[in-house]
Amino acid sequence: MRRSKVREHIFKMLFSIGFDAADADEQIELYLEQLEEASEEERGYMRKKVKDIAAHEEEIDAMINEHTTGWKTGRMNKVDLSILRLAVYEMKWDDEVPVKVAINEAVELAKNFSGDEGPAFVNGVLGKLA
Numbered sequence: 001m002r003r004s005k006v007r008e009h010i011f012k013m014l015f016s017i018g019f020d021a022a023d024a025d026e027q028i029e030l031y032l033e034q035l036e037e038a039s040e041e042e043r044g045y046m047r048k049k050v051k052d053i054a055a056h057e058e059e060i061d062a063m064i065n066e067h068t069t070g071w072k073t074g075r076m077n078k079v080d081l082s083i084l085r086l087a088v089y090e091m092k093w094d095d096e097v098p099v100k101v102a103i104n105e106a107v108e109l110a111k112n113f114s115g116d117e118g119p120a121f122v123n124g125v126l127g128k129l130a
Helices: 003-017 021-033 040-055 057-066 078-093 099-113 118-129
Strands: none
Touching (some): 003 021, 003 099, 021 040, 040 078, 078 099, 078 118
């Protein structure tokens, strides 16, 4: 599976648990069970990354809030917030993902899943953060 597809699945899991973090482990497992095309290694990678992002959520949200004006994480739509959390995690804690790649992939996710202003918003926040 291509890295961008793996990233898309991670985004979808983050989006899902953004509504009910209490059942996060169960939601993650249910999601991964449906991914027939993913290898066990890919499932393990996705599981670990989602849990790592969730573990850093407070720090990530603080970084996002420092670089936004008028749109704190509590007011952001869940799509953009999930994309930003994933990208910020990759930029700050994932040494395998270059900052440029994290930003470009986040903008692509926003083009596919967010509203018209989503890509520019995501790019602007991540650009300030970089």
